[in-house]
Amino acid sequence: MKFETLAIHSGERPDKTYGAISVPIYQTSTFAFEDVGKTRGYDYSRTANPTRKVLEDTIAQLEGGKAGFAFATGMAAETTVIHLLKAGDHVIAGDDIYGGTYRLFQNVMRDFGLEFTFLRMDNQERIEKAVKPNTKMLWLETPSNPLLNIVDLEMAADIAKKHKLLTVIDNTFATPYFLRPIEYGIDLVVHSTTKYLNGHCDVVGGAVVTTTDELTERVQFLLNAMGTSASPFDCWLVLRGIETLPVRMKQHEENAFAIANYLKGHPKVKKVYYPGLESHPGHEIARRQMKGFGGMVSFNIKDGISEVNSFLKRIKIFVLAESMGGVASLADHAATMTHASMPEEARRKAGITNQLIRLSVGLENIDDLIEDLGQALEFS
Numbered sequence: 001m002k003f004e005t006l007a008i009h010s011g012e013r014p015d016k017t018y019g020a021i022s023v024p025i026y027q028t029s030t031f032a033f034e035d036v037g038k039t040r041g042y043d044y045s046r047t048a049n050p051t052r053k054v055l056e057d058t059i060a061q062l063e064g065g066k067a068g069f070a071f072a073t074g075m076a077a078e079t080t081v082i083h084l085l086k087a088g089d090h091v092i093a094g095d096d097i098y099g100g101t102y103r104l105f106q107n108v109m110r111d112f113g114l115e116f117t118f119l120r121m122d123n124q125e126r127i128e129k130a131v132k133p134n135t136k137m138l139w140l141e142t143p144s145n146p147l148l149n150i151v152d153l154e155m156a157a158d159i160a161k162k163h164k165l166l167t168v169i170d171n172t173f174a175t176p177y178f179l180r181p182i183e184y185g186i187d188l189v190v191h192s193t194t195k196y197l198n199g200h201c202d203v204v205g206g207a208v209v210t211t212t213d214e215l216t217e218r219v220q221f222l223l224n225a226m227g228t229s230a231s232p233f234d235c236w237l238v239l240r241g242i243e244t245l246p247v248r249m250k251q252h253e254e255n256a257f258a259i260a261n262y263l264k265g266h267p268k269v270k271k272v273y274y275p276g277l278e279s280h281p282g283h284e285i286a287r288r289q290m291k292g293f294g295g296m297v298s299f300n301i302k303d304g305i306s307e308v309n310s311f312l313k314r315i316k317i318f319v320l321a322e323s324m325g326g327v328a329s330l331a332d333h334a335a336t337m338t339h340a341s342m343p344e345e346a347r348r349k350a351g352i353t354n355q356l357i358r359l360s361v362g363l364e365n366i367d368d369l370i371e372d373l374g375q376a377l378e379f380s
């Protein structure tokens with residue numbers, strides 16, 4: 001079956017009890033045993049839940065992996081995955097990863113004895129130079145947040161194979177509709193389902209997709225032991241979102257492309273970051289490994305911080321807010337919002353300037369969106 005069909009029919013659908021087309025919300029903490037020592041497949045919802053199972057099977061199918069797991073948040077998914085490692089292990093991660101991921105690694109996991117090196121993931125030699133005897137994991141994000149840098153997944157998988165590293169990719173930005181990392185040899189895919197997979201800004205959630213029985217068993221163990229799993233209702237919302245993921249992603253991309261082209265020619269704009277533009281340094285790789293370029297566009301406003309503030313005050317349809325991937329267009333000032341947890345020095349090194357604005361381009365009419373940006377850029 002093709003992607004659009006899998007998004008609607010994966011997992012146990014219709015429900016086997018009464019044939020419900022909408023996946024039932026099994027809002028229960030515990031399940032009656034059939035007999036002593038015999039369950040009907042479920043005993044306690046932290047461990048497993050039938051609503052969650054449909055979502056987990058659906059995400060696994062969309063990513064082309066072995067098994068899926070649904071978590072309370074994207075960070076719960078990432079926290080669980082990083083616990084595959086032990087004190088003394090070393091991780092190489094992108095220097096432009098999600099701010100919350102950076103904070104988890106740097107301000108939490110370091111205290112538990114994990115070591116981290118952050119670098120730009122665009123050069124094989126640079127990455128291999130950072131590999132140490134205790135390096136166990138490569139943590140990737142592509143397109144990255146907020147600069148939309150592209151990581152060549154074939155190259156990353158190649159390095160990982162050579163040095164026996166586990167590869168993890170945060171596929172939140174591209175979604176499996178545009179990028180299927182497992183096809184390039186990546187071991188684990190993580191998601192914040194809060195974003196495009198759910199798509200309506202009404203839930204926080206996370207997901208992990210595995211590629212081997214060993215990883216499946218370990219992630220299931222950790223999810224249950226750490227209690228990071230998602231609630232049935234949240235899973236149902238994400239399931240409903242995923243049904244329209246293909247049509248939404250197509251429109252997000254079409255709108256984002258139009259906005260990137262508009263901004264690129266605007267006199268108040270210094271630089272536009274969109275992997276679909278030929279001027280983007282990762283354009284060739286993105287074109288090769290992705291089915292589309294996604295719905296995120298970042299740009300630098302010319303001049304100073306007061307111009308940025310004027311722009312952000314003037315936008316009307318775009319809402320000044322963190323998060324992304326929903327039907328409504330949002331604008332984010334990375335330095336003071338999503339990436340505020342990153343120290344100034346780390347931000348500067350990664351190229352996240354104070355003039356950088358990140359747009360999550362929604363599904364409104366494109367003429368209205370461009371008009372809104374145009375009037376907001378008319379500050380003096």
Ligand SMILES: *Cc1c(COP(=O)(O)O)cnc(C)c1O
Nearest residue numbers: 073074075098172192194204205
């Ligand atoms: C939002 C986000 C996360 C964290 O997910 P939450 O659901 O907010 O916990 C992780 N990675 C990326 C790329 C994100 O955009």
